[in-house]
Amino acid sequence: MAAIDLHDLTKAWGNFTAVKRQSLAIRDGEFMVLLGPSGCGKTTTMRMIAGLEEPTSGDILIGGQRVNDLAPRERDIAMVFQSYGLYPHMTVADNIGYPMKLRGMGRAEREAAVRAAADKVELGAFLHRKPRELSGGQRQRVALARAIIRRPRAFLMDEPLSNLDAKLRVSTRAEIKHLQHELGVTTVYVTHDQIEAMTLAHRVAVMQGGEIRQLGTPEDIYDQPADLFVAGFIGSPAMNLLAGEIQDGRFTAPGGIAVAVRVAHRGAAVLGIRPEDLRVLPPGQGDVAAAIYTVELTGEATLVTADVGGARLSARADRGFRAGIGSAIGLALDTSRLSIFDPGTTLRIKDAP
Amino acid sequence: MRDRTLKYLLLVPAAVLVLGTTLWPLAVSFTTSFRDWRLTRSVTPGPFIGFEHYITAATDDPEFLNALTVTATFVLIDVTLTLVCALGLALLLRRAGVLQSLTRAVLILPFAVSPALVGISFRFMFNAEMGVFTWLAGAVFPPLQGVVWLGDRSAALLVLVFSDAWRWVPYMTLVVLGGLAALPREPEEAARMDGAREWQVLRDVTLPALLPVLAIVGILKTVFALKMFDQVVTLTGGGPGSSTVTLAYLVYSIAFRWYDMGYASAVAWILTAMLMGLAVWYTRLVLRKPDA
Structure with missing residues (x-):
């Protein structure tokens, strides 16, 4: 577990600037939601934290350590993707156990860890299935289990609920909130859904046009929107x-x-x-x-x-x-x-x- | 009722075309393979002799056995080399970049060169006295100085492989690139986040996902390699000795140098049977319902 600090972070592709000199201090154990319409730079910001995208300028610190030059695998953070990012040819158990296999954990120990992680997300009965034999909600839970099996310093979640149907979204949302509370791991969560932001976040960063328009608790941004964009974006x-x-x-x-x-x-x-x-x-x-x-x-x-x-x-x-x-x-x-x-x-x- | 008749009527021209240009010649060559027909003795096909040609090929023809070995060796090396090179190049060219786009654009060029011309060009490049490759190989690696590439039995077959790989690798690279472009990005990124090094991502995620495409490339290349003919004619002429006589070249020799149409048809049908088997396998792979 660790705090994540962004200092003057910028990402530009040619003339297009996706993220404009943004700074954000995410506290240790905090559930931070990056909220904004598509193209606001929230996913780019998260991918820079992950190491999947290289910042044009600025610094990323995880636990006080500058990680700009570290590969994703060296940052010790886990990520849950929008389309799950599961390995289609591996069973559920192999998917969940892959991070531990890479870390050289023995078979017996790994099986126990897989079972523990799978039980936490109620997947115990599906360990021998392939991802294609699971429903969308089950697939996303496999991705969650794969993230929690190792205790990473932080979780990154990129619109993890947007491929689920409305009913499942509500229940999975509750599960994510409960898991984060139980594990106490610093979490950065990207979404365009204000309900997800309101219900999950300790603090929300509302983004638009590559800039954070307002940073505050869900109450703050709902009751005292900082500008007309936030006022119009939050609330339905x-x-x-x-x-x-x-x-x-x-x-x-x-x-x-x-x-x-x-x-x-x-x-x-x-x-x-x-x-x-x-x-x-x-x-x-x-x-x-x-x-x-x-x-x-x-x-x-x-x-x-x-x-x-x-x-x-x-x-x-x-x-x-x-x-x-x-x-x-x-x-x-x-x-x-x-x-x-x-x-x-x-x-x-x-x-x- | 009239519509039913009409739709079959409309199919007739295409059916006649396929029948006349493909099925009929195939059927004729198939029956010929069971007859004794040497053009040196008669211009009309001789009597039916059952499976005699096939039995000869299987038991009593060192030329056929040699061609089978040569073809098998050629196919094995050629397909492996093409697959490995195409995969490697595709992985290198996969990343976005100006150099990558330029390279991708010119990749198709070798494939535009006629295979007969490829053979002739390689014959010049591997010429013992003035060949640029002969000179280059000797300059870079002195023990290779003075090697007569096309005069050595093994080297000649390797040169033949090299010429065919040169022609096919770029095209197959494009096919693999297409396969790579169609892969979802998330599983690879997930593996990186999970702690995989790049070679582990390749081994554990990319290659398994690419397997169907690689299988198709492998089967297709096997089919084309089995039919190897043009460069044998223009590059080695089957030599030295008969060290580069492929099955297709043997068929040609039997039919148009020794004028034994019956036996040539039989050998041709042995080759065709292999190709058909591969074609069926290929079609099954391509038409198989993709699982989600």
Whole structure:
């Protein structure tokens, strides 16, 4: 187990810069999720930590040791791949035992280690099968077992759940979280799925365009997104973003929106509020009058999309809420949970003290 | 009903073509192999004599036995050399790079040279007095000075192998490169992460995954090597002695130098039977359903 430090890490191919001078300190035993849309540089960053990609500049330290010039096998880290990366001609047992075979562990000892690792991911009954005889979820568990059989200094996981179906994804996610907690191994996990990031991470690094936009706990990035990109990327449905302006401590936007805000900023601003921080009320109540654009039932809630002066706001109403399209409602904003952004810099404006 | 008739009608031209150009000549040569027919005695095929030609070939013909040994030796060395070189080159050319792309682009050139011309070029290069290879070999390794490459029984066969490998290696390299390009990248990277050195990745992951492609290359090359003819004619003429007489060259000699059409057909059919066996094996490999 070890901490991983990235210093001014850059990766460029010709004119294209995939990762731009990024620094990131991952603590010993931490579950770090790199989150971002495709092409944001998250996988490239992970592959540089793995040693599968050579950084253009910058340093990678694992456990305080600079590993830039070390081959992947010398870095003592294990990786789980998106398409599993299993050895198709080997049995499950040989797949899991391969790292130990390379380390010269004897047959009997290896078999015991394979069994222990396989039992941890509930694969004990499949040891003699070939990967092609397993389901997607089982294959990914073989990859996990192969990673945990040796106690590496760190785990790297490259979108390990994205080839699984929705139901399996939820259960495997829980297994990964439990395993990481049990083993306490530093883990870097790459995903484009914000739910995975929120549920798994100790801390999340949200990336876009080769840069880390925000680094923080899942609560931080959800409640206090650092910029408009993070605000729009995290959350489903996404945070409502309304363009307007701030005068004398009040944010106003077309459609009669006017709320008191606690920022010192004046002039053009973007107000962000999450759907669950908007309350749907009978017409005439609340801060804003709105008309229902559409209503969607999700089971655990009712999503209401309302039209406010041409802008659409989505609000999460009680699961029992019912109303026809076009009917008038009132919306109340939870002013303690507002985010204000500067439309010029796209950055979040902090509350005035 | 009319459509059913029509579809068979439309097949007729192709069927006639295959029948007339392939199946008919094959059938004729097959029946000829059971007849006594020497052009020196008669222009029409003689009487049927059963398996006599085949029995002669199997029991009482040192020329045939020699050609069989020569062909087997040739195939063994040629196929091994081609496979090893093609695999090695493909692994070297696999990595992205300007030099690699350029090399890949010119790889097809040797294959564009006609095999007869390959034989003639090699005959000049291995000429005892003015051959560039003769000179080069002697300059690099003095004990080889003055070796008459095409005059030595073993050396002549090796030169023949060399000329054929020169022609085929680049093409087979392209085939192996295609196989390598189709391999998923993750298992190899997983092996590197698991702690494998590059040669262990090659042995444990890459080669097993490449095995189907290598099998196909091996079988194809065996088929082509078994048919070795052009360079024998233009490079060694079967000599010295009969040390480079391959089966295909023997068939040609029996038919068009000794005019024994019946016996030539029989030897040709022995060769054809081997080729057909390999072709069936090859087809099975290629058409086999890939397992996920």
